[in-house]
Amino acid sequence: MQVNDNKEFQPLIVAFCCNWCSYAGADLSGTNRLNYPTNVKIIRVPCSCRVNPMFILRAFQKGADGVILCGCHPGDCHYTSGNYFTRRRMTLLFSMLDFLGIERDRTRVEWVSAAEGAKFAATMNEFTEAVKKLGPNRRLEDLRCRKQ
Amino acid sequence: MQEAMINKAKQLLADGTVSRVIGWKRGEFAYDITPAVFETAEELEKDFVFDDFTSANVSKYLVKESKKEGKVLVFLKPCDTYSLNQLTKEHRVDRDNIYVVGIPGGPKLDIEKIKAKGITGITSVKNDNFTLKIETLYGEETMPFYEAVLDKCASCKSKKHVTYDELIGEDGDTLESNRFDMVEQLENMTSQERYDFWRSELSKCIRCNACRNVCPACTCENCVFDNPASGIDNKAPADSFEENMFHIIRAFHVAGRCTDCGECSRVCPQHIPLHLLNRKFIKDINSLYGEYQAGADTTSRAPLTDYTADDCEASIVHERGVE
Numbered sequence: 001m002q003v004n005d006n007k008e009f010q011p012l013i014v015a016f017c018c019n020w021c022s023y024a025g026a027d028l029s030g031t032n033r034l035n036y037p038t039n040v041k042i043i044r045v046p047c048s049c050r051v052n053p054m055f056i057l058r059a060f061q062k063g064a065d066g067v068i069l070c071g072c073h074p075g076d077c078h079y080t081s082g083n084y085f086t087r088r089r090m091t092l093l094f095s096m097l098d099f100l101g102i103e104r105d106r107t108r109v110e111w112v113s114a115a116e117g118a119k120f121a122a123t124m125n126e127f128t129e130a131v132k133k134l135g136p137n138r139r140l141e142d143l144r145c146r147k148q
Numbered sequence: 149m150q151e152a153m154i155n156k157a158k159q160l161l162a163d164g165t166v167s168r169v170i171g172w173k174r175g176e177f178a179y180d181i182t183p184a185v186f187e188t189a190e191e192l193e194k195d196f197v198f199d200d201f202t203s204a205n206v207s208k209y210l211v212k213e214s215k216k217e218g219k220v221l222v223f224l225k226p227c228d229t230y231s232l233n234q235l236t237k238e239h240r241v242d243r244d245n246i247y248v249v250g251i252p253g254g255p256k257l258d259i260e261k262i263k264a265k266g267i268t269g270i271t272s273v274k275n276d277n278f279t280l281k282i283e284t285l286y287g288e289e290t291m292p293f294y295e296a297v298l299d300k301c302a303s304c305k306s307k308k309h310v311t312y313d314e315l316i317g318e319d320g321d322t323l324e325s326n327r328f329d330m331v332e333q334l335e336n337m338t339s340q341e342r343y344d345f346w347r348s349e350l351s352k353c354i355r356c357n358a359c360r361n362v363c364p365a366c367t368c369e370n371c372v373f374d375n376p377a378s379g380i381d382n383k384a385p386a387d388s389f390e391e392n393m394f395h396i397i398r399a400f401h402v403a404g405r406c407t408d409c410g411e412c413s414r415v416c417p418q419h420i421p422l423h424l425l426n427r428k429f430i431k432d433i434n435s436l437y438g439e440y441q442a443g444a445d446t447t448s449r450a451p452l453t454d455y456t457a458d459d460c461e462a463s464i465v466h467e468r469g470v471e
């Protein structure tokens with residue numbers, strides 16, 4: 001694990017990982033002693049399509065600076081087609097968040113299989129770097145609640 | 149037109165085809181036209197109104213009305229028939245229990261646009277060859293008809309009825325609409341500009357829920373926003389995120405189901421351009437998954453309940469457009 005340098009901005013990254021591929025991929029990167037940043041908080045879901053758009057918004061609301069969703073490669077979903085639905089939903093949702101002014105580099109979908117420990121680590125490193133460059137997320141705040 | 153509609157309704161009531169009629173009647177002011185149910189010829193003669201302010205889409209009332217005893221007659225404008233199709237497709241109404249009389253669409257008038265000219269105390273508005281003659285407590289005013297047209301009518305997508313049992317008047321065609329222009333304008337802004345635009349718009353919301361209540365796609369018996377355990381049920385904006393959540397989630401729930409009837413924006417007391425959210429989804433769906441208009445038919449599969457193995461990846465959002 002990397003030791004965080006306190007002076008530098010450290011983004012909070014939430015990674016939703018499906019149980020059957022990506023979570024196992026994360027495990028593998030651990031057993032292979034590959035490094036990925038401690039900024040990444042993994043939430044395990046049964047299938048990538050379990051992720052309701054509300055989960056993503058909640059993650060941002062609770063302070064995430066970036067949200068990434070990982071699932072089995074298209075065609076390999078444990079439940080046959082879950083990730084195909086995920087793909088459409090997240091494409092539209094991320095496009096909407098972009099439309100509302102959340103920078104598009106704060107959201108991502110990545111397909112990571114159980115054998116791709118190295119890809120998992122590389123993806124997380126790269127994503128964390130990208131979010132770090134953007135700085136803290138601007139909240140979808142209500143102007144009436146803004147502290148003067 | 150009002151005359152012909154009342155006669156049609158009376159005839160269908162008299163011969164027993166239908167047992168009640170969904171139409172409109174006048175509210176407190178001359179321009180307040182609200183949906184109403186009529187059961188007798190007398191009621192129709194007394195209260196039934198159809199004029200330039202009759203813009204409410206009554207298709208959602210069929211969710212309840214079509215499940216009652218006896219057939220219900222409903223007058224639908226072209227845009228409203230899309231909503232009925234969508235409700236039929238989602239098994240929310242009993243189409244066999246509905247008798248649809250298609251009526252011509254707008255353009256309808258927006259009283260707010262008249263008031264915005266500083267005209268107050270309005271007692272009646274007449275369309276005289278596309279000049280509005282407005283009677284007020286302080287005398288008569290005039291303004292051009294087209295300056296007072298409802299936004300949703302100004303970007304009408306279709307004058308064609310997609311479902312009906314009978315028509316009064318001629319049927320029209322689907323139109324080349326300019327409805328995505330504003331969405332495009334926003335897309336071409338920087339993300340900071342878009343952020344600022346939506347901050348100021350969404351921060352006006354008072355969570356009256358009118359947009360959800362009027363929406364013909366929002367017919368869930370248990371809406372997530374009525375669930376006190378969700379943390380986002382109806383309440384005053386106490387937290388800085390709730391209204392945003394509400395709008396994004398509601399728009400997402402109706403993605404691929406929104407018939408673009410424009411009712412949500414029309415009823416919003418805070419004039420938030422909600423249709424821009426829905427149209428953004430429609431525009432994305434059209435460009436990514438093929439042209440699709442919810443309500444155009446009752447059989448096609450909705451884009452979010454469908455997929456193909458070679459759909460684009462979510463990264464397409466990152467690859468296109470300006471920052």
Ligand code: SF4
Pocket residue numbers: 352353354355356357358359360412415416417418419420422
């Ligand atoms: S109608 Fe307008 S003010 Fe009311 S909840 Fe909807 S957006 Fe908010």
Ligand code: SF4
Pocket residue numbers: 359362363364365366402405406407408409410411412413423426
């Ligand atoms: S979201 Fe708005 S435009 Fe779409 S169907 Fe509902 S009320 Fe009509």
Ligand code: SF4
Pocket residue numbers: 360365366367368370371372373397398401402
């Ligand atoms: S907001 Fe969502 S849950 Fe509520 S009525 Fe609309 S579609 Fe249903």
Ligand code: FES
Pocket residue numbers: 018019020021022046047048049071072077078079082083
């Ligand atoms: S189980 Fe991994 S995406 Fe469905």
